Amino acid sequence: MNYRLLPIVLLATFGLAVAAETGTATRAPNAQPEIDFPLDAPAPDGRRPGGTITHEFTPPKLQDDENKDVRRERNYPEQPPTIPHSIRGYHVDINGNKCLACHSRANSSKAQAPMISITHYTDRDGQTLAAVAPRRYFCTQCHVPQQDVKPLVENNFQNIDVLLQHELPQDRQ
Amino acid sequence: MKALRALLKRYWTVLRRPSVHYSLGTLTLGGFVAGIIFWGGFNTALEVTNTEAFCISCHEMEANVYAEMKETIHYSNRSGVRATCPDCHVPHQWTDKIARKMQASKEVWGKIFGTINTREKFLDKRRELAEHEWARLKANDSLECRNCHAFDYMDFTRQSPRAAQFHSTALAAGEATCIDCHKGIAHKLPDMRGVPGW
Numbered sequence: 001m002n003y004r005l006l007p008i009v010l011l012a013t014f015g016l017a018v019a020a021e022t023g024t025a026t027r028a029p030n031a032q033p034e035i036d037f038p039l040d041a042p043a044p045d046g047r048r049p050g051g052t053i054t055h056e057f058t059p060p061k062l063q064d065d066e067n068k069d070v071r072r073e074r075n076y077p078e079q080p081p082t083i084p085h086s087i088r089g090y091h092v093d094i095n096g097n098k099c100l101a102c103h104s105r106a107n108s109s110k111a112q113a114p115m116i117s118i119t120h121y122t123d124r125d126g127q128t129l130a131a132v133a134p135r136r137y138f139c140t141q142c143h144v145p146q147q148d149v150k151p152l153v154e155n156n157f158q159n160i161d162v163l164l165q166h167e168l169p170q171d172r173q
Numbered sequence: 174m175k176a177l178r179a180l181l182k183r184y185w186t187v188l189r190r191p192s193v194h195y196s197l198g199t200l201t202l203g204g205f206v207a208g209i210i211f212w213g214g215f216n217t218a219l220e221v222t223n224t225e226a227f228c229i230s231c232h233e234m235e236a237n238v239y240a241e242m243k244e245t246i247h248y249s250n251r252s253g254v255r256a257t258c259p260d261c262h263v264p265h266q267w268t269d270k271i272a273r274k275m276q277a278s279k280e281v282w283g284k285i286f287g288t289i290n291t292r293e294k295f296l297d298k299r300r301e302l303a304e305h306e307w308a309r310l311k312a313n314d315s316l317e318c319r320n321c322h323a324f325d326y327m328d329f330t331r332q333s334p335r336a337a338q339f340h341s342t343a344l345a346a347g348e349a350t351c352i353d354c355h356k357g358i359a360h361k362l363p364d365m366r367g368v369p370g371w
Contacts, residue, residue, distance in 0.1 A: 069334040085335055089245055091357050096365030098357070107370070112338070 065145035071114075072146070075159050080142035087145055092138060099139045100132060219274070225257040234258075237295050241360045254321075261317045261359065262306070269313075299363035307352055315351035322351070 040052045051057060067086040074081055090098035102111035105121075120136040121128050136142075192200060221227060229235040239258075242248050247256040264270050289295050310317065324344065329337040343349040353370065356362060365371040 067333045085333065089358060091362050093361070094364075095362050096357075096368075096371050101371055 060149070063147040063149055066148055075157065083143050083145040085145070087140070092140065097132075097137065097139070104132065219270070222274070222277075223259045223263055225259065228258040228262075233289050233295060237292065238360045245359055247359050256321065256359070260321070264313070264316065265320060296363075303356075303363045307356065310352040311350060318351040318355075 040054050065086045065088070066084070069085050071084050072082050087099075092098060100116075101107055102113040103116050105115055107113075108115040116132065116136070118128065120132050121130075123129055123133045124135065195203075229239045247261075249255075263273055289298055324340075327340060329341055332340065339354060343354075344351075356365075356368070
């Protein structure tokens with residue numbers, strides 16, 4: 001009869017042992033703290049060069065989204081194009097999707113907006129659906145408006161044309 | 174019961190008896206002054222109920238539509254011009270205003286008897302409430318919007334190309350009015366299934 005309790009007793013003992021071990025480990029009197037930063041550690045250079053963790057900078061001013069309605073170049077064909085217009089106050093939620101009021105198949109001609117391409121109607125199994133695929137519903141996951149500001153981090157991206165140019169053998173130039 | 178009847182009867186006779194002590198002039202003037210006071214009081218009451226503070230003194234409004242409006246351009250913008258609830262929801266013309274107020278009494282009824290006393294009940298009713306507003310703005314050609322945004326003074330060259338394109342075509346031709354294209358500018362939207370254009 002009592003053998004039934006054995007596993008539980010064993011488990012409890014084991015648990016106690018584990019607990020005791022970590023207990024002693026953290027409570028060891030002369031354990032060194034692993035990180036030894038002063039409170040004011042230097043912040044990584046990049047977004048806020050020169051600052052420390054506690055240093056407060058005045059944040060840059062908020063800018064309006066660029067709203068020129070001119071479609072921008074894409075850096076590679078699979079890039080989700082950036083949004084060339086303001087999307088302030090557009091609701092995209094369970095109740096409705098303002099973007100589709102102009103970009104869906106049915107509405108794009110009225111709005112003279114580019115229709116969301118076929119990829120937006122295709123689910124992950126390659127099935128083309130009647131309406132926008134759920135995985136493409138939240139447009140701003142991939143498409144974002146742009147602001148005319150100095151980039152925070154420098155970027156030396158080169159597109160494929162530039163790269164190919166470099167690849168060309170010198171003698172053929 | 175009998176005493177009450179007697180009392181009422183006494184007042185009735187007083188009311189019916191022609192005046193002895195006051196001249197007709199005094200009475201007329203008195204009536205006039207009293208009229209002004211009542212009218213003023215009525216209009217003051219109207220004014221009080223026509224402020225945003227009144228609208229959001231009701232918890233349902235404050236926690237739902239007001240909270241949502243705070244994020245929008247009609248609450249905070251660079252020029253500091255604000256639209257308050259009555260700016261968009263109460264007509265300026267007197268007859269229209271009274272009509273809207275009588276309609277609103279029904280909403281106060283709803284408040285007192287708890288038709289919409291939780292966020293869930295509000296969301297359930299939202300489509301219906303929104304449709305009332307859409308229908309109203311559609312019927313009056315978005316009068317409330319136009320009280321602030323006059324089409325005649327819109328400078329298309331200062332608008333974004335997209336805005337100018339729509340305003341100079343469908344809006345200018347009268348095919349559509351503000352609310353047809355600008356739903357949900359002040360609050361979150363209800364379920365939009367089946368709404369034309371969505």
